[in-house]
Amino acid sequence: MISLPDGMRQSVLLRERPQGMPTRDTFAIVSEPIPTPADGEVLTRSLYLSIDPYMRGRLSARKSYATPVQIGEVMTGETVGEVVASADPGFSAGDIVVGPRGWQTHTISSAKALTKLTPGVTPLPAYLGVLGMPGVTAYSGMLDIGQVKSGETVLISAASGAVGSVAGQIAKRAGARVVGIAGGPDKCLYVQEQLGFDACIDHEAMNLEADILDACPNGVDVYFENVGGAVQMAAFAALNPFARVIMCGMVSQYNAAEFPPGPNLGFVVAKRVRIQGLLVFDKPERFAEWRALAAPWVVDGSLRYRETVIDGLENAWEALAMVLGGGNFGKMIVKVA
Numbered sequence: 001m002i003s004l005p006d007g008m009r010q011s012v013l014l015r016e017r018p019q020g021m022p023t024r025d026t027f028a029i030v031s032e033p034i035p036t037p038a039d040g041e042v043l044t045r046s047l048y049l050s051i052d053p054y055m056r057g058r059l060s061a062r063k064s065y066a067t068p069v070q071i072g073e074v075m076t077g078e079t080v081g082e083v084v085a086s087a088d089p090g091f092s093a094g095d096i097v098v099g100p101r102g103w104q105t106h107t108i109s110s111a112k113a114l115t116k117l118t119p120g121v122t123p124l125p126a127y128l129g130v131l132g133m134p135g136v137t138a139y140s141g142m143l144d145i146g147q148v149k150s151g152e153t154v155l156i157s158a159a160s161g162a163v164g165s166v167a168g169q170i171a172k173r174a175g176a177r178v179v180g181i182a183g184g185p186d187k188c189l190y191v192q193e194q195l196g197f198d199a200c201i202d203h204e205a206m207n208l209e210a211d212i213l214d215a216c217p218n219g220v221d222v223y224f225e226n227v228g229g230a231v232q233m234a235a236f237a238a239l240n241p242f243a244r245v246i247m248c249g250m251v252s253q254y255n256a257a258e259f260p261p262g263p264n265l266g267f268v269v270a271k272r273v274r275i276q277g278l279l280v281f282d283k284p285e286r287f288a289e290w291r292a293l294a295a296p297w298v299v300d301g302s303l304r305y306r307e308t309v310i311d312g313l314e315n316a317w318e319a320l321a322m323v324l325g326g327g328n329f330g331k332m333i334v335k336v337a
Contacts, residue, residue, distance in 0.1 A: 008031050009033075009034045010030070010031055010104065010105045010314075011029070011030050011031075011074050011103065011104045011105075012027050012028070012029055012075050012103035012313060012317075013027065013028045013030060013072055013073060013074055013075065014026070014027060014028075014059065014069045014070065014071055014073055014075055015071070016071065017061060017071070018059055018255075019257070020255045021324060021325065022056070022059060022317055022320055022321055022324070024317050026059065027075065027316075029313075029314055034106045035106075036085070037085055037086065037087040037088075038087060039087050039088075040087065040088050041088065041108050041110060042083055042085075042087070042088055042108070042109050042110075042111050043084045043085040043086070044081035044084060044097060044099075044106065044107055044109060044114075045081055045082045045106055045337060046080075046081045046107065046313075046336040046337060047079070047080050047081050047335075047337050048079060048081075048124060048125050048128055048333050048335060049078075049079050049103060049128075049333070049334040049336050050077055050079065050128035050129070050132065050133070050331075050332075050333065051310075051316065051323055051332040051334060052077075052133070052134070052162075052323070052332075053249055053251045053254060053323055054066075054249075055075070055320055056254040056255065056324055057254065058075075058076050065279060074102040075103040075316070076100065076102055076103075077100070077101070077102055077316075078098065078099065078100045078101070078128060078133060079100075079102075079107070079128075079336070080098050080117070080124045080127055081097060081098075081099075081101065082094065082096055083097060084106065086111075090111055090116075091111055091114065091116065096118075096119045096124065097114040097115060097117060098114070098115050098128070098132065099113045099114040100113060103313060103316050104313075105336060122295055125307055125309070125331075125333045126298055126305070128331065128333060129162050129305060129307060129330075129333070130162070130166055130303060130331070131291050131294060131295060133280055134161075134163045134331060135166045135290055136286050137163050137248060137278065137280040138164070138165075138166035138167035138170060139166070139290040139293075139294075140278065140280055140283055140286045140290075141167060141224060141246040142167055142174075142222075142224075143286070144283065144286075145246045145274075145276045146167075146222040146244050147222075147244060148171050148174045148221070148222050149175075149221075150174060150175030151175060151176070151177075152176045152177070152221035152222060153177045153216050153218055153219065153220050153221050153222075154167075154168070154171040154176045154177070154178045154179070154220070154221065154222040155179050155180075155181070155212065155216060155222070155223045155235055155238065156168045156178065156179070156181065156197075156224040156226075157181045157223075157224065157226045157227040157231050157232070157235065158181070158226035158227050158249075159180025159182045159191045159197065160180070160182045160188075160190055160195075160306070160329065160330060161226060161328075162330060162331035163224075163226055163248060163249070164180065164182075164224065165191070165195055165305060165330065166303070166305070167224045167246075168191070168195055168196075168197050168224075169196065169303060169304065171222070172197070176221075176222070177198050177218075178197045178198055179197065179199045179200065179212070179215045179216055180195075180197045180199070180200040180201070181200070181201045181202075181203050181212075181231055181235070182200055182201075182203065183202065185202060187200075187329065188200040188201070190306070194304050194306075199215040203227070203230075203231050208230065208231065208234040209238075212234055212238045213237070216238050219239065219240035220235065220238045220240060220243060221240050221242075221243050221244070222245075222246070223235050223236075223244075223246070224246045224248060225245060225246060225247050225249070225250070226249040226250075226251060227249070227250065227251055227252050228251070228252045228253050229250070229253060230252075232250075232263070236263060236267065239267070239271060241272055241273075242271070242274075243271065243273045244276070245274065245275040246276065246278050247275060247276060247278060248278045251323075251324065251326075305330060305331065306329055306330030306331070307330050307331045307332075307333050308322070308329050308330060308331070310332070310333070310334050310335070311334075311335050312335070313334060315334065316334045319332050319333075319334050320332075
């Protein structure tokens with residue numbers, strides 16, 4: 001980690017829009033004086049930064065569901081931090097909070113954008129992963145779209161990742177047969193032995209479609225999509241009539257200059273398949289619901305998760321490249337302070 005003089009903060013700005021995989025040159029690191037909060041604002045010191053696949057979309061000027069980060073702006077991201085100074089009666093110095101504050105060591109935020117945490121109950125990085133946006137995404141996807149029932153078969157891509165690992169455990173609690181897709185034997189072993197999936201398929205296998213059909217002899221009733229591309233096409237071949245597809249992410253094509261053409265969707269009509277996109281912030285009430293439900297599972301160890309931790313805000317770009325390239329194992333976290 002870079003040591004900063006007293007009264008200074010470090011910020012990571014978007015320097016240029018990347019062509020393909022983000023690199024160190026995509027970003028610029030600047031130091032500047034720490035600002036003072038105005039009425040209704042809070043100054044926090046970042047402890048942990050969440051790194052997520054959606055960030056690649058924010059680097060592109062391509063029209064999407066969210067405004068891209070502009071050249072010269074601080075890179076977006078959610079952090080857990082400690083309140084240093086507050087101009088809002090709801091927060092005091094020393095409070096631990098979570099909120100969308102960006103790639104900075106110190107950040108001014110609206111008090112309305114922050115959620116106060118109770119330290120010591122669960123590890124703080126968990127509020128960026130299993131109890132944070134990825135966990136809530138898995139919960140909302142299964143509850144609002146998947147609507148999984150006991151006895152059904154659920155297939156999950158990127159099954160060892162922050163979203164997929166939780167989605168599969170939710171489906172297991174509902175009584176489903178759960179099959180994961182992951183990259184490499186180590187991740188597949190983790191998905192089965194630690195997360196409790198019934199089977200896991202290596203997406204690097206020679207015949208992915210045949211492997212999926214073999215692992216799902218009764219077909220697939222719910223498919224949780226995190227990857228896209230060849231994995232998606234192989235999974236679609238196994239869908240049952242009236243299957244539900246949760247379209248959460250397409251990480252395999254985030255670095256592409258243009259999205260590849262999609263598969264022929266004629267089967268959707270014949271099988272009456274429901275395909276629905278998922279944005280977790282469409283249902284903000286799910287955050288409090290999920291944390292109340294899942295925090296005891298994290299404490300007692302029945303909800304498993306894994307993290308990859310990179311030290312130093314200056315290395316956040318590398319953490320993002322690892323996520324986009326599948327090099328992380330579980331939730332990617334940058335330890336800022």
